[in-house]
Structures are given as structure tokens and as C-alpha cells.
Amino acid sequence: MSSPYVSIPLHNTDGVSSSRPRVYRRPDAFVRHLFRPRALYALLKVALPLAVLVIVGGLYYWEPHVEIAFYNRSWVSQEVLDVQPLSGCFSERxxxxxxxxxxxxxxxRHTEVHAGTPLQFGLDCYDFADTVKPLVRGPPPRRIPPDERIQYHTYWRSDLAPFGPRQEWMIKSYFATQDLERTRLVLWTNFDLTHNVILQKWVRRYPDAFALKTVDYKTLARGTELEGSELLNINDTKAWVDGDLVRLLVIWAYGGVWIDMDSLLTRDLAPLLEHEFVTQWDCYDKKYxxxxxxxxxFHKHSPYLCEAFHVMVTSPPPRQGTTDWGALLYLKLRRRLLAAGIPPFKVLPFCFSDARSCRLDNRLPxxxxxxxxNGFWTMGLGREVGGALDQALGKVFSVHLHNxxxxxxxxxxxxxxxxxxxxDDRIGPSN
Structure with missing residues (x-):
């Protein structure tokens, strides 16, 4: 039978152990001994170096992934979990x-773009993107007028920064990857950029496939629930709202494809365009x-966008510095569609346009x-021309640079x- 007593060695005042043990008849006496300054110091001398070794060794073998976010419960209940009815944009009338x-x-549909799983592991997402095969077609039978083409839209706030060579790369990526006989890229701005030297040369070179337009919020919002709304009164202090408002109004009025200016297109988007879609934020499946x-x-005058405007008008204003009008807006709309029994818009997997946002072992560098x-990308795969990274870029459709x-x-x-x-090789000199 084990003894109910706890024995520890005694120490003299000079720190030398005594041959006579100190015996505690109560276990809590031993605990009190451990919390004495001398005992704590002795424990820390061993525990602290050991903890450092464990952390350093762990970092050598493992990659830590830590993300902490705090959401106000009342905000979640009101803005996320509560599902309001649709406004009737899908009704026949x-x-x-x-x-x-x-x-x-x-x-x-010929292609499937909604994966149904997060595609977090290895090169799964890139391989799924590769299942969306390019369209094989010859030139159109006639010249398609610019306004009748599939419109690609992007936006640059010229009051925040000048349009220069760095911004030009997005324009070049469009000319190098898309069907210039069937599409047109419209660069929207909040100030007139027709005199910009860089943009002038591309307008002259591709008059049917490239155009410049200035945003007029009130004109774009005609016939929508946003018409006459205070939300249209954009100014510099509301730049955080500006981008989301422009993209939805422009696609509502003209239909087509929206591409953020801080993107580089890598592949023809044509096989995706039979669907209406937004994209997955990243591969982590963030709840909110x-x-x-x-x-x-989205198509011109899509009821999906009509319902999105209703959400914007009837919801509390976006919290400044957040993505409420982007990520949260599309989530709220999607849940309302599901509750109403209407097939929702598609969601492209993260890597189709934002392969920078995933695990450290499979994200783009x-x-x-x-x-x-060493020239490696991940898992020992190379970065050389024709290598694994090059092949992955040929499978996805865009690289989002996040400003x-x-x-x-x-x-x-x-x-x-x-x-x-x-x-540059595909489109030749830009002069």
C-alpha cells in the first residue's frame, strides 16, 4: 500500500542537502512548498529552457497557422444568422x-466550377481548375461591334494614385490572354483619364477591345433601389465603399465580367462565362x-444584383474598414436565395483567382x-519556365495581388x- 506522506530532501541554508528528509503529512503542504520563490526559481531554470527547445524544434518540423478573430455576437445574430426574405426580383413581372x-x-452547362469542398490540400485546387477546359473555336463569322461584345470591367481611382506602368500590367494581361474579337475591356475611373499617355496608346491600338469611361453613379443606378440613395454620395472618406458599389452598378447596367485592377489574368475566362459567379475569399472557409x-x-440586369441592391439599401451601413459590402453582402444574398428555393450564383474556388490565399505549402509564392x-516553389516543385509553378499558373485564371x-x-x-x-511576347511592343 502506498504511503500517504510526501517526502522531499531537506536543504541547509547553504543549499546542501540534508540526509534527513522533510515529511509532509498533508499533500497541500507540498503544493505550498512548490510556490515558494526558491522552488519556483529552480523550476523555471529547467522549464524555461525546455520550453524554448520545444518551440524551436517545433518550428523546424511544423508550420504554425494561427488566426484569431472576434465577432460581436449581436452583430452576428443580426447581420449573418438572420435570413430576410427576397424582395421579389426573380418574380416574372x-x-x-x-x-x-x-x-x-x-x-x-458544359463546365462545373463549384467544387463543393475547400480544396485545401496539395495541388487539389489547381488540378480542379484544370478540369475547366479551354473553349476551342475559330474567329467570329463577323466583326462584333464593341458594345455587343462580352464586357470586361475594371476600375482605377485616379485621385488616390496616378495610373502608371505598374497598373498597366493588368491591361497587358487582358490583351495577352483574352479573345480580343469577342470581348472588350472597359477601364472605369472617377476622373477623366483620356489624356493619360499609357492608356492613349492602348486605345489607339485596340479601339474595339479597350475603352475608358468615367463613373456616374446616379446614371448607373437608375431603375434600381439605389436610385436616389445617400449611398451614391461617394467621397474620399468613403473609399472603402467605392469599389464594391462600382462593380455591382457597372455589371448591372452592362453585364459582363468584373476584374479587380490589382489582378493579373493568366488564362482566357471564356469557359467560366456560362455561369454567374463570385469567388471564394480563401481556402479557410471563414464563417462570416x-x-x-x-x-x-453576372448578366445585364441580373435579378441576383437586383436583390444585392435591396440588401444594401435595407441593411445597416458597412462598418468602416471592413469587407461588409463584399464578403458579407454576397453571403447574406446567397442565404436568402437558398431560403427562397432559388439556385444561387456559383462560387469559384479560391485558386481560380486568388491562389495567394491558402496554406503555406500550396499557395502561390x-x-x-x-x-x-534553390529555385523551388513547394513540395520540391520547380519555378522554372515549364515547371510546376508555370503549369499551375496555366490552370488558374487570375492572380490577385491585393493592392x-x-x-x-x-x-x-x-x-x-x-x-x-x-x-510582352504575346502582344509585342507596346509603343
Whole structure:
């Protein structure tokens, strides 16, 4: 039978152990001994170095992934969990004659773009993107007038920064990857950029495939619930609202594809365009911000956008510095559609346009860092022309750079070698 007593060695005042043990008849006496300063100091001398060794060793073998976010419970209850009814934009009497509900919601499709799983592991997402095969077609039988083409839209706030060579790369990526006989890129701005030297040369070179337009919020909002709304009174203090408002109004008025200016297109978007879609924010399946509008596609006068305007008008104003009008807006709309039994818009997997936002072992490398000396991307795969990274870029459709306009692309880095030089090779000199 074990003894009910706890024995520990005695120490003299000079620290030398005594041969006679100190015996505690109560276990709590031993605990009190441990919390004496001398005992704590002795414990820390062993525990602290051991903890440091464990952390350092752990970092050598493992990559820590830590993300902590705090959400106000009342805000979550009101703005996320509460599902309001649709406003009736899909009713027969309200659907625009420009929108074919039967085809848009229930028509046959050649490609599947909604993966159904997060695709977090290995190269799963890139391989799924590769299942969306390019369209094989010859030139159109006739010249398609610019206004009748599929409209691609992007936006630049020229009052925040001048349009320069760094911004030009997005324009070049469009010319190098898309069908210039069937599409047109419209660069929207809040100030007139027709006198910009860089943009002038592209307008002259591709008059049918490139255009400049200035945003007029009130004109774009005519016939929507936003008409006459205070939300249209954009100023510099509301720049955080500006981008989300422009993209939805522009696509409502003209239909087509939205591409954020801080993107580089890598592949023809044509096989995606039979769907209406937004994109997955990243591969982590964040509960309250799962969706993104950096790359999106809707038809002209789409009831999806009509319902989005209703959400905007009837919801509390976005919290400043947040993505409420982007990620949260599309989430709220999607849940309302599901509750009403209406097929929701598609959600492209993260890597189709934002492969920078996933695990450290499968995300695209940082576009603004020089290549490592070993030349590897991930899992021992190479960054050389024709290598694994190059092949992955050919499977996805865009690289979202998340602004960072002040950072240059390193000379000889993967963006320079695998994207920028290829753009120049395909479209030739820009002068």
C-alpha cells in the first residue's frame, strides 16, 4: 500500500542537502512548498529552457497557422444568422427582358466550377481548375461591334494614385490572354483619364477591345433601389465603399465580367462565362466572410444584383474598414436565395483567382519577393519556365495581388519570368 506522506530532501541554508528528509503529512503542504520563490526559481531554470527547445524544434518540423478573430455576437445574430426574405426580383413581372431566367438558372452547362469542398490540400485546387477546359473555336463569322461584345470591367481611382506602368500590367494581361474579337475591356475611373499617355496608346491600338469611361453613379443606378440613395454620395472618406458599389452598378447596367485592377489574368475566362459567379475569399472557409468580388460575372440586369441592391439599401451601413459590402453582402444574398428555393450564383474556388490565399505549402509564392536560391516553389516543385509553378499558373485564371501598389515585381522573379515576359511576347511592343 502506498504511503500517504510526501517526502522531499531537506536543504541547509547553504543549499546542501540534508540526509534527513522533510515529511509532509498533508499533500497541500507540498503544493505550498512548490510556490515558494526558491522552488519556483529552480523550476523555471529547467522549464524555461525546455520550453524554448520545444518551440524551436517545433518550428523546424511544423508550420504554425494561427488566426484569431472576434465577432460581436449581436452583430452576428443580426447581420449573418438572420435570413430576410427576397424582395421579389426573380418574380416574372420584375425580371428584365434582357435576362433569360430559364437559361441563367436552369440551363445546361458544359463546365462545373463549384467544387463543393475547400480544396485545401496539395495541388487539389489547381488540378480542379484544370478540369475547366479551354473553349476551342475559330474567329467570329463577323466583326462584333464593341458594345455587343462580352464586357470586361475594371476600375482605377485616379485621385488616390496616378495610373502608371505598374497598373498597366493588368491591361497587358487582358490583351495577352483574352479573345480580343469577342470581348472588350472597359477601364472605369472617377476622373477623366483620356489624356493619360499609357492608356492613349492602348486605345489607339485596340479601339474595339479597350475603352475608358468615367463613373456616374446616379446614371448607373437608375431603375434600381439605389436610385436616389445617400449611398451614391461617394467621397474620399468613403473609399472603402467605392469599389464594391462600382462593380455591382457597372455589371448591372452592362453585364459582363468584373476584374479587380490589382489582378493579373493568366488564362482566357471564356469557359467560366456560362455561369454567374463570385469567388471564394480563401481556402479557410471563414464563417462570416467566405466570398469575394475580385473576380465576378453576372448578366445585364441580373435579378441576383437586383436583390444585392435591396440588401444594401435595407441593411445597416458597412462598418468602416471592413469587407461588409463584399464578403458579407454576397453571403447574406446567397442565404436568402437558398431560403427562397432559388439556385444561387456559383462560387469559384479560391485558386481560380486568388491562389495567394491558402496554406503555406500550396499557395502561390509572394509576388514581391525574389526567388529562393534553390529555385523551388513547394513540395520540391520547380519555378522554372515549364515547371510546376508555370503549369499551375496555366490552370488558374487570375492572380490577385491585393493592392501593394508600392511594391515592384523583382527583376527575374517568378512574376517577371512566368507572366510579364509572356505578356510582352504575346502582344509585342507596346509603343
Amino acid at each position: 420584375r425580371v428584365s427582358p434582357d435576362y433569360n431566367v430559364t437559361d441563367a438558372l436552369y440551363g445546361p 466572410v467566405p466570398l469575394n468580388g475580385a473576380l465576378m460575372r 509572394d509576388p514581391f519577393l525574389t526567388d529562393p536560391a 501593394q501598389w508600392e511594391k515592384p515585381f523583382p527583376k527575374g522573379g517568378w512574376v517577371d519570368r512566368l507572366l510579364l515576359r509572356k505578356y
